[in-house]
Structure formats: structure tokens, C-alpha cells
Amino acid sequence: MVLELGMSDTSMERTGGNPAGLQPIVRVADVHKSFGQVQILKGVSLDVARGEVVVLVGRSGSGKTTLVRCINRLELIDKGRIYVDGELIGYKEKAGKLIPESEAAVARHRRHIGMVFQRFNLFPHLTALENVMVGPVRVLHRPKSEVQQEAQALLAKVGLGEKVHNYPSQLSGGQQQRVAIARALAMKPSVMLFDEPTSALDPETVDEVLDVMRNLAKGGMTMIVVTHEMRFARDVSDRIVMMEAGAIVEAGTPEAFFGNSRSERSKAFLSALQ
Amino acid sequence: MIHIGGISFDLDFFLKYLFNPPEMIWHGILMTIAIAIIAQVAGVVLGFGVAIARLSKFAMLRGLAGLYSWAWRGTPVLVQLLIVYTGVAAAGVYRYPEIALGPLLISGPLQAALITLSLNEAAYMGEIFRGAIQTIDRGQIDAARAIGMRPSTAMRWVILPQAMRTVIPPLGNEFTLMIKGTSLLSVIGVRELFGSVQNINSATFKTFELFLIAAIWYLAMTTVLSIVQRFVEARLRRHELPAAATVKPNRSLLSAR
Numbered sequence: 025m026v027l028e029l030g031m032s033d034t035s036m037e038r039t040g041g042n043p044a045g046l047q048p049i050v051r052v053a054d055v056h057k058s059f060g061q062v063q064i065l066k067g068v069s070l071d072v073a074r075g076e077v078v079v080l081v082g083r084s085g086s087g088k089t090t091l092v093r094c095i096n097r098l099e100l101i102d103k104g105r106i107y108v109d110g111e112l113i114g115y116k117e118k119a120g121k122l123i124p125e126s127e128a129a130v131a132r133h134r135r136h137i138g139m140v141f142q143r144f145n146l147f148p149h150l151t152a153l154e155n156v157m158v159g160p161v162r163v164l165h166r167p168k169s170e171v172q173q174e175a176q177a178l179l180a181k182v183g184l185g186e187k188v189h190n191y192p193s194q195l196s197g198g199q200q201q202r203v204a205i206a207r208a209l210a211m212k213p214s215v216m217l218f219d220e221p222t223s224a225l226d227p228e229t230v231d232e233v234l235d236v237m238r239n240l241a242k243g244g245m246t247m248i249v250v251t252h253e254m255r256f257a258r259d260v261s262d263r264i265v266m267m268e269a270g271a272i273v274e275a276g277t278p279e280a281f282f283g284n285s286r287s288e289r290s291k292a293f294l295s296a297l298q
Numbered sequence: 299m300i301h302i303g304g305i306s307f308d309l310d311f312f313l314k315y316l317f318n319p320p321e322m323i324w325h326g327i328l329m330t331i332a333i334a335i336i337a338q339v340a341g342v343v344l345g346f347g348v349a350i351a352r353l354s355k356f357a358m359l360r361g362l363a364g365l366y367s368w369a370w371r372g373t374p375v376l377v378q379l380l381i382v383y384t385g386v387a388a389a390g391v392y393r394y395p396e397i398a399l400g401p402l403l404i405s406g407p408l409q410a411a412l413i414t415l416s417l418n419e420a421a422y423m424g425e426i427f428r429g430a431i432q433t434i435d436r437g438q439i440d441a442a443r444a445i446g447m448r449p450s451t452a453m454r455w456v457i458l459p460q461a462m463r464t465v466i467p468p469l470g471n472e473f474t475l476m477i478k479g480t481s482l483l484s485v486i487g488v489r490e491l492f493g494s495v496q497n498i499n500s501a502t503f504k505t506f507e508l509f510l511i512a513a514i515w516y517l518a519m520t521t522v523l524s525i526v527q528r529f530v531e532a533r534l535r536r537h538e539l540p541a542a543a544t545v546k547p548n549r550s551l552l553s554a555r
Contacts, residue, residue, distance in 0.1 A: 098440055128448050135446035145441035149459045159445035162455050191536075204441075211445055 047110075049074045049246050050095060050215055055104035057090055064090045066270040067104070072215070077247045079257040081293065082267035088250040091267070092217045095248065096137040097130050108137055109214055135163060138208030138216040142223050144200040146192040152179060152203045153188040156210045163211070171210075178206040182236045198229025202236055209240075216240065218249040254297060258282050266290060312507040315498075316514065326494030327515060333408075333490060334477045337415035341476075342469070344416060345423020352428050363424065370421035376482055378418055383410035383486045407486045415476065422472055430464035431457060463534045470527035474520050481516070491515055 048071035057065040064087045072078050080088040093099045095106055097114040106113040113133055115122040125133075146155050156175035160166045179188050182202040192200050201221055208216060218237065222230045234256050241247055241260050251257065257264055257278060264281040266274040266289070274281070274289060281290050300307045315323070351363035370378070383406070387393050394406030434457050442452035484493035495512040499505050 096444060098443060131443070131446050131448045131451075134444060137444075139441075139444040141437060141441065141444075143437055145435075145437035147438065147441070147456055147460075149463075158455060159447075162451055163446045207445065 047074075048072055048107075049076075049109060050248065051105070051107040052091070052095065053105045053107075055091070055094060055106060056102045057087075057094060057099060058102055064270050065094070065101075068267075068270070068272055069104075070265060070272065070275075072246060072248060074214075074246055075244045076263065077241045077245075077249065077261045078263050078265055079261040080248065080250045080265050080267060081252070081254075081257065083293070083296070086267040087270040088267050089219050092139075092219050092248060092250055095215075095217055096134050096139055097125075098139075100124060108133065131163075135159075135211055136214045138211060138213035140201070140204050140208055140216065140218045140221045142220040144192070144197070144204045144224070146200050146204055146207070148192050151189050151191055152184060152195065152206075155192070155203055156206045159207065159211045175206070175210055178209055179203070181239075182206050183232065196229055197225045198232045201225065201229075201233045205233075205236055205240070215246040215248065218247065218251065220250050220252070222251065222253055252297065254282075254294065266293065308504055308507055311502075311504050312511065315504075315507065316511050319511075320498070322489075322494045322498060323491070323511070323515075326489060326491035327519075329489060329494075330477065330480050330491040331519065333411060333415070333480050333483070333488070334473065337412055337419055337480075338473050338476050340412070340416035341419025341423050341472070344420035346427050348420055348424025349427030349431060352424060353431060367421045367424050370418050371425070375414070375418055375479060376485070379411065379414045379482060379486060382414040382417075383407060386410075405488075407483070407488045410486060411480075411483045411488050415479065419472065419476065423469070426465055426468045426472070427461065430461035433464055434460055466527070466531055466534055470523065470530075474523060477519050477523070478516060481512075 050070070050072040052068055052070040055065050055068045056063070068087070068091055070078070070091075080091065082088050090099060094101050095108065095113070097106075100114055105115075111133060114125060114130065116125050116129070117123075146152075147158065150158060153172070153175055156178055157168070157171050160171040160174070161168055176185070176188060179185055182205055184199060184202055184206070187195060187199060187203075192203070195203065205216075205221075221237070222233050225233065230253070234253060237247070237249070237256070238260055249256075249261070258281075259278075261278055263275060264278055265272055266281075268289075274287060280286065282294075286294075300309050319327075348363050348367060351359045352367070354360055354363075383394070387406075394409055396406060397404045397409065438456055438460065439452060442456040447456065480488075480490050481492040483490050484496055487493065489497070492512050495508045499508045502508070
């Protein structure tokens with residue numbers, strides 16, 4: 025199924041175009057991605073406006089995680105275009121042809137795209153503070169003393185002001201994930217990607233992570249969140265995008281998705297979650 | 299002199315040469331340590347290169363590095379040493395003229411020894427680095443890339459520090475083998491510890507006493523090394539300790555009992 029990259033209200037439901045019609049900060053256009061013979065993304069289009077919080081939902085294997093990983097080019101797309109902040113990601117265009125970018129060029133793009141992983145992926149040999157500092161210091165080559173102050177402030181903001189000198193192995197899952205959020209924020213990204221940030225957590229630590237994300241959304245951060253937390257989706261998101269078998273099958277406001285007029289498809293999905 | 303049946307052992311000579319070694323033995327010990335350190339450092343640096351080549355996305359590079367590792371690990375050091383020194387010189391490829399390095403004069407045999415041990419060690423260190431790098435979780439690389447690190451930056455600040463934890467124990471073993479392996483160099487006339495001891499032997503014929511002394515010195519060097527290794531490993535494991543345990547060991551050491 026090929027989806028049009030339309031901006032009109034009528035096509036919005038199906039393409040995930042943003043309602044305000046603003047210049048999108050993330051533009052995903054007709055993206056295809058296969059792993060070997062298996063086609064994971066079959067022409068996905070999605071525009072995300074500055075400050076918008078988009079939640080991606082769908083059954084496992086529907087392509088949500090792959091889509092998010094394509095946006096910061098942890099996966100290289102086979103077809104289509106992805107733009108972040110107006111810049112083409114993963115390829116450069118030469119005489120109408122797309123040529124894969126060098127690792128160095130990709131790395132430069134990624135500085136502006138924060139990502140939080142399901143399994144935190146903190147650097148185990150570094151303390152919480154060092155985890156947050158390593159990006160600005162080693163990638164942006166900013167002075168340590170200045171970065172340290174910012175990092176300490178960021179860790180305080182995610183409620184870990186007391187744990188700055190702890191190693192990841194000395195922190196709970198929820199604490200580790202909050203450090204991971206601070207690590208991504210330290211690069212001052214223009215968009216944050218969350219790949220099932222609470223799926224690997226003990227139930228009692230899920231809320232502390234969601235609270236941090238809620239505050240981030242309130243602060244105007246552009247966020248694309250893959251999650252099964254329907255409460256978060258309903259309360260925080262501006263738009264819910266549902267994927268199925270590598271395509272976007274529905275997109276709309278949380279009111280539309282959870283409200284009485286919801287589609288059969290979202291009904292089936294929501295009841296399967298319970 | 300002790301005589302038991304037909305056995306003779308010159309205890310005075312033994313004790314004197316053990317606790318008050320002549321200059322030649324001191325010199326030999328220093329040579330052994332210097333050669334082992336230089337060859338090991340070179341082996342680590344070159345070995346890292348071999349590992350990177352073996353993990354490269356270019357099949358050609360992977361193949362060459364595999365071939366290198368296979369050949370150097372599959373042949374005896376003694377044979378390698380004699381090929382690199384005697385063989386290469388006999389073929390006229392390089393005749394190992396002495397090299398003056400400031401006040402130091404590096405003899406032909408010493409050059410051949412350093413080259414052989416370094417290249418041999420690189421093959422082993424290559425395997426060790428490769429294994430260590432491969433055990434790093436894929437998510438670590440994702441996370442490093444996600445904050446904008448280039449592959450080289452990620453290697454330096456994320457992968458290598460973690461890989462070193464896996465590398466240090468076998469590296470210690472390699473260095474132990476290296477110290478012991480330098481004794482082979484006596485066959486091409488390098489005056490390291492065993493070569494020096496053999497020299498003294500040809501003048502005194504106190505063979506058993508002298509070879510025992512050499513063994514004791516090797517044992518002393520490898521023992522000191524193993525103690526150093528334990529400290530380094532403990533330091534690298536700092537971050538694995540849970541918060542409470544970082545305090546405990548000190549307490550038990552200090553408690554008077």
C-alpha cells in the first residue's frame with residue numbers, strides 16, 4: 025500500500041500529516057525497508073511538526089521500532105526519503121541520484137536527534153554523570169567544566185541529582201532510563217526518539233520514566249514515542265499513529281483514537297492490549 | 299660444596315650468585331625486561347590493528363589478517379626466530395647491521411628478536427582483541443552512534459574501554475609467556491637473562507646452580523607481574539561492584555583481628 029504525502033485534512037487520517045500544516049521537523053516520505061527477504065516498512069509517510077508529540081502504536085512486528093531507527097539512520101532505508109530539520113538523512117543527493125552518506129556525515133546528523141532505547145544502553149564503564157557528559161565532550165569537543173555543570177543540572181532535572189557518581193550497575197532500571205534520557209538531552213537535540221522506553225522496566229519504575237517524558241513534552245520537545253503505555257498516549261500525545269504490517273493504518277488525535285467514535289481497528293488493538 | 303653420592307651442588311656459589319648477582323646477570327635481567335616490554339607493547343598495538351582488520355567490512359582485509367594470524371600462531375617461535383634472523387640474513391634480504399640509537403647500540407640479533415616477538419605477539423593479541431570487541435553488546439554501538447559518535451570515537455570512548463576489561467586477563471598471561479619466551483633468544487646470541495647465564499656457565503661449569511638461578515629470577519619476574527595484574531583487574535572492575543561493596547573490602551582490611 026502506497027500512502028500519499030498529503031497535507032490536506034482529508035488525507036491526514038491516513039498519512040499522519042500534521043494538522044497545523046507547519047514546516048515539519050521530521051518528514052518521512054514513502055519509506056521502504058527490508059531485512060533480507062522480509063519487508064518491514066512498506067511505504068511509510070509521516071510528518072512531525074516542531075513541538076509535537078507523536079505516539080506510534082501497533083502490534084509487535086508492525087515496524088514501529090524499525091521506523092524510529094531509520095529516522096536517525098541506525099538503519100539505512102531502501103527507498104523513500106527522511107528529512108530531519110530539513111536535511112536529508114542517510115543519503116546525499118548528487119545529480120538526482122541518492123548516494124549513501126559517509127559514517128562521518130551520518131554522525132553529524134545524529135547529534136541533533138536524541139534517542140532512548142528499550143534496554144537503556146548506558147555505557148557501563150562510565151558513571152551517570154560521565155554517561156551524560158561523554159557526548160558533548162567527545163563529540164562536540166566542548167570544555168569539560170562547562171559540560172559538567174549542564175550534565176549535573178540535567179540529572180537533577182530527571183530526579184537523579186543524588187546519583188551522579190553511580191555506575192549504571194548501581195542504578196535501578198527506571199533510574200538508568202532516566203540517565204539515558206539525560207544523556208540524549210545533553211546533545212540539545214531538536215527531536216527525541218523513544219523506542220519502547222518503558223518496556224524493559226519493572227512496573228513500579230515505569231511512572232518515574234513517564235513523568236520525565238511528560239515534563240519533556242510540556243517543555244515543548246518534539247517527540248516520537250513507540251510505546252504500549254496507552255495512558256501516556258492518551259494524556260500526553262498530540263497524535264497517535266497506528267502501524268500494521270509495515271504501514272500506517274490510522275492517525276489521529278487521542279480523542280479520536282480513544283473516544284467513542286474510534287474505528288474498529290483501534291478497538292481491536294486496544295482490546296488486545298488488555 | 300655439597301656432595302651426596304655422585305651429586306654435587308656448590309651451595310656457596312649458588313647463594314652468592316643468587317643474592318649477589320654479577321653485573322652480567324643484572325644486565326641479562328634488564329635486557330629480558332626491556333625486550334619483553336617493548337615486544338609486548340608493539341604486539342598490543344599491532345594486534346589491535348590485526349583485530350580491526352579482522353572485523354573490517356572489507357573481505358580482502360579480513361582475509362589478509364586471518365592469514366597472518368593463522369601463520370604466526372601455527373608455527374613455533376623458535377623457527378620464526380631463526381627464519382627472521384638467520385634465514386633472512388642468509389637470503390641476503392637484510393643482514394642486520396648494528397643500529398646506533400643515541401648512546402644505545404642495537405645489535406643484529408636484538409633487532410631480529412624484537413621483530414619476531416612483536417609480530418608473533420600481534421597475532422595472539424589480534425585474536426584477544428577481536429574476541430573482546432565482539433562480546434560488546436550491539437546496543438552499546440547503537441547508543442554511541444545515537445549521540446553522534448563516529449566509528450573511531452565510539453571505538454575509543456565506548457568499545458575499547460569495555461573491551462579492555464576482557465583483554466587484561468589474557469594480556470597478563472601473554473606477558474608472562476613473553477617474559478619466559480625471551481629465553482629462546484639465547485640461541486641467536488641475545489644476552490638476555492638466560493643467554494648471560496649460559497655465558498657464565500661456559501666459564502664456570504656450575505650448570506645446575508646457574509640454571510636454577512635463572513629459573514628463580516624468571517619466577518620472581520612472573521610473580522611480580524601477576525601481582526600487578528591483580529591490581530589492574532580490580533581497578534578495571536570498579537564499576538561492576540554494587541554500591542555497598544565498594545566500602546566493605548576496606549573495612550575488613552582495616553579491622554584489627
